[in-house]
Amino acid sequence: MMVLPLVVRIERATPPERTDALEATAMAVLDLLADPGEWEEDLETWQSTGRIRKVVRRARGAEWRRALALPGRTIEHRTAEVRVYPPVPLDDWPKDLARLQVGGTELVDTGEPGPAEPPVLWENPALRMSAGKAMAQAGHAAQLAWWASAPEERQTWREQGLKASVRPTSDFDALAVSGLPVVRDAGFTEIAPGSCTFVADVPWLRVRS
Secondary structure (H helix, E strand, O other): OOEEEEEEHHHHHOOHHHHHHHHHHHEEEEEEEEOOOOHHHHHHHHHHHHHOEEEEEEEEEHHHHHHHHHHOOEEEOOOOEEEEEOOOEOOOOOOOOOOOOOOOOOOOOOOOOOOOOOOOOOOOOOOOOOOOHHHHHHHHHHHHHHOOHHHHHHHHHHOOOOOOOOEEEOOHHHHOOOOOOOOOOOOOOOOOOOOEEEEEEEEHHHHHH
């Protein structure tokens, strides 16, 4: 199995806001999908399986500096920095990434996030997920929306900077059956298999749903 590695920078004194980290992850995934560059073959191999697993690890200080030295791309979004790497086999991560911790991503929002601007990735508030788990799920939602978009719609998204808002919503159950892309978790960690975690509410997909 191949996975998409993502690393979020979490310094002890200045952790990112939770919402910023989720949005940065979605943007990092979109950036790689929109322009895979030298990693196009790796990306195609990973996507061809239909199992778009992502693993989010955390780094700080020297760990983050070592993570930056490996081939990848960093998205800076408000308080968050997230680096995405080309897909790797589940059991063959680069050493400097493999030693990073998956746990410890209990991020919070210290203030109320501003109004959501479309596209919006709606999070299921009924599920209890660590920030790292939710970041991976937000990345899945962005990817499903990208797959469902036509070439001209993807171009529109590029022109908007490949941005996406992430917010919880009390209307999640209704959105999940609206025809918009829905993330159903495979159940590897934290939550039950088949749980609906995110809905991708993209304007051009809403018109077609």
